[in-house]
Amino acid sequence: MSGRETDALQRAVEATLFAAEQPMRVEALAAHLGDADSAAIRHALANLAAHYAPRGVHLVERDKRWHFETAPDLAYLLRRTSEHVRRLSRAATEVLAIIAYHEPVSRAEIESIRGVQTAKGTLDVLLEADWVRIAGRREVPGRPVIYATTPEFLDHFGLASRKDLPGIDELRATGLLDPVDDAYDALMGENSGDAPAEHGDIDEYDQID
Amino acid sequence: MSGRETDALQRAVEATLFAAEQPMRVEALAAHLGDADSAAIRHALANLAAHYAPRGVHLVERDKRWHFETAPDLAYLLRRTSEHVRRLSRAATEVLAIIAYHEPVSRAEIESIRGVQTAKGTLDVLLEADWVRIAGRREVPGRPVIYATTPEFLDHFGLASRKDLPGIDELRATGLLDPVDDAYDALMGENSGDAPAEHGDIDEYDQID
Amino acid sequence: MSEQELMFMQESSGADADWINPGSAPDGDTALYLELDGWEGPLDLLLDLARRQKVDLRAISILALVDQYLDYVDRAEALRLELAADYLVMAAWLAYLKSSLLLPKDEQEDPSPEELALRLQLRLQRLGAMREAAARLMARNRIGRDVFLRGKPEGLRIDRQTQWQCDWYALVQGYGQVKVRTAPVVHMVRNRPVMTLESALDRVSSMLGVTLDWIALEEFLPAYAEPRLRRSALASSFVAALELARIGKAEIAQDSIFGPLRLRRIVP
Numbered sequence: 055m056s057g058r059e060t061d062a063l064q065r066a067v068e069a070t071l072f073a074a075e076q077p078m079r080v081e082a083l084a085a086h087l088g089d090a091d092s093a094a095i096r097h098a099l100a101n102l103a104a105h106y107a108p109r110g111v112h113l114v115e116r117d118k119r120w121h122f123e124t125a126p127d128l129a130y131l132l133r134r135t136s137e138h139v140r141r142l143s144r145a146a147t148e149v150l151a152i153i154a155y156h157e158p159v160s161r162a163e164i165e166s167i168r169g170v171q172t173a174k175g176t177l178d179v180l181l182e183a184d185w186v187r188i189a190g191r192r193e194v195p196g197r198p199v200i201y202a203t204t205p206e207f208l209d210h211f212g213l214a215s216r217k218d219l220p221g222i223d224e225l226r227a228t229g230l231l232d233p234v235d236d237a238y239d240a241l242m243g244e245n246s247g248d249a250p251a252e253h254g255d256i257d258e259y260d261q262i263d
Numbered sequence: 264m265s266g267r268e269t270d271a272l273q274r275a276v277e278a279t280l281f282a283a284e285q286p287m288r289v290e291a292l293a294a295h296l297g298d299a300d301s302a303a304i305r306h307a308l309a310n311l312a313a314h315y316a317p318r319g320v321h322l323v324e325r326d327k328r329w330h331f332e333t334a335p336d337l338a339y340l341l342r343r344t345s346e347h348v349r350r351l352s353r354a355a356t357e358v359l360a361i362i363a364y365h366e367p368v369s370r371a372e373i374e375s376i377r378g379v380q381t382a383k384g385t386l387d388v389l390l391e392a393d394w395v396r397i398a399g400r401r402e403v404p405g406r407p408v409i410y411a412t413t414p415e416f417l418d419h420f421g422l423a424s425r426k427d428l429p430g431i432d433e434l435r436a437t438g439l440l441d442p443v444d445d446a447y448d449a450l451m452g453e454n455s456g457d458a459p460a461e462h463g464d465i466d467e468y469d470q471i472d
Numbered sequence: 473m474s475e476q477e478l479m480f481m482q483e484s485s486g487a488d489a490d491w492i493n494p495g496s497a498p499d500g501d502t503a504l505y506l507e508l509d510g511w512e513g514p515l516d517l518l519l520d521l522a523r524r525q526k527v528d529l530r531a532i533s534i535l536a537l538v539d540q541y542l543d544y545v546d547r548a549e550a551l552r553l554e555l556a557a558d559y560l561v562m563a564a565w566l567a568y569l570k571s572s573l574l575l576p577k578d579e580q581e582d583p584s585p586e587e588l589a590l591r592l593q594l595r596l597q598r599l600g601a602m603r604e605a606a607a608r609l610m611a612r613n614r615i616g617r618d619v620f621l622r623g624k625p626e627g628l629r630i631d632r633q634t635q636w637q638c639d640w641y642a643l644v645q646g647y648g649q650v651k652v653r654t655a656p657v658v659h660m661v662r663n664r665p666v667m668t669l670e671s672a673l674d675r676v677s678s679m680l681g682v683t684l685d686w687i688a689l690e691e692f693l694p695a696y697a698e699p700r701l702r703r704s705a706l707a708s709s710f711v712a713a714l715e716l717a718r719i720g721k722a723e724i725a726q727d728s729i730f731g732p733l734r735l736r737r738i739v740p
Binding site: 064067069073087088110111122131134 | 273274275276277278279281282295296318319320331333334337340341
Binding site: 279281282283284295321330331332333334335338341342351353354356357359360361363364376377378379380418419420421422428429430431434439440443446447450 | 512513514515516558587590591594595597598599601602603604605606607608609610612613614615616617618619620621622625626627628630
């Protein structure tokens, strides 16, 4: 393998190809190295290629041009993916919930339910997370895109089907809505009788399915 | 003498540093290689550096960051048209040296060493070259800005750390990095007469002229 | 010796090219004059003059150095070269230093000329050290000049992939909050006993018509009204009084601040 006295030409070729911005032909190398002998350069290239063969970097010839490149089995090192965990924002959680309870649903419908505009990025996040898919277009003027949940969504939330989502009445019974309800009651406090009528939406949704 | 079975981590480190566009710290390498053990990476780096030492390409450490570069003795082969390295003016060269050897240092301190005002542009050139950075302010009246060198400076001049600055140990030992006042007091305190202390500067000065 | 060197300096000439290189000294006196712009100030000039003494900076003769500098300034003036003020200031200071050094010891002031000379020497040493350091620094193997990085690195790419997280509880609660937030809100306004401005106007103007005397505002209020109606009646009656005063049908008097308001009809 590579000798202890790496010979001068071999070192020169090694350094030149390392620093080169383009793959180089033997002739170009020879010219660059002060009209060195082509045969000697070929010999040096062969030695170098053999030396690098087991290493993390290879010296390769393509179309008569030589260059260094990362060993093919290590190519995965050049492009790594790093995963990091992030909590879904509140807005995205709400949009996801609306899609889950109402699907299939258009963006305009989501917005009318939420009472606020929905940023494009919010839906993108849900699509990227693979919890929401585009389920086609609503056959109304403008043919808006409609969204629905994915099997991955059910998986992630441990739901056998969308019917497992609790209805509003159940939510209230389990106290899930209390923080908001308290605030609401405080506002309406004096006259207990005026609280808005119970919503029967959930049943309707169930019928939708 | 590289082993026939270059071990996997060593190959990975070699490939990563070859492909990297920037010098990398051990921690960055470890993170890139999937949280590899730092000690193992240091070991691999040491092995690689030793392997490449006689070759046309070297593995070097600058300011704790590692990169490959061509062997310095091959400069004559590779030196390109000088446009790659812009020449610094004499003033900028001196200011850079003063910052490097005295850092962190204020503009007033630079000027007191040079005995001349420093044009604003001179420091700008060094800041723009990314060799000098503003390192904060000195907590004295007026809170002057203080300057220090950057990792890029060490990189560019092939210094592993500031300890590698040529002659810095002698300069420090002979008090030449101390302010004139301190040096004067030291001289007056130590020795009664005018005979200056021993020093090793003479040869160096002679070499310059 | 310095004299000789000075003579030598006068005779040779040229060598401007050296000026490009940091740390080099001109070897010609003519160059010295012509390259005035090349100096980085008087200390720089002094340093180069000191270097001409060909000894260690710690062993230079300050007196000889002063003479060289003053001589240089004289020549520059003789050649009618314009010297920057700081060169002249340095010349004056050196002349003073020289005369002090030549005076008998006991007439010396504080700081002593020896101290000043030593400090000058120390400054020159420091500047010399830095100039030498700069030269050595520039001579190192520099990236892009002596050593080269990989010409075309593949580059490392790290794709960040987000693993989104949300749990069942957050999802269901989120939905509940949307429903609650967007539920239609009903505003209820309770029926309160009030006296409108209109009825107050009627009431006040008709009561004013009864008499020409002053009447206190309170007397216009319904006698047995409940407190909430009374408050409303007071406010409306006050506004009615202002309105009547504005259209010239009544006048208002108040004897002191917060005192009782009184009203009287104006007979047209």
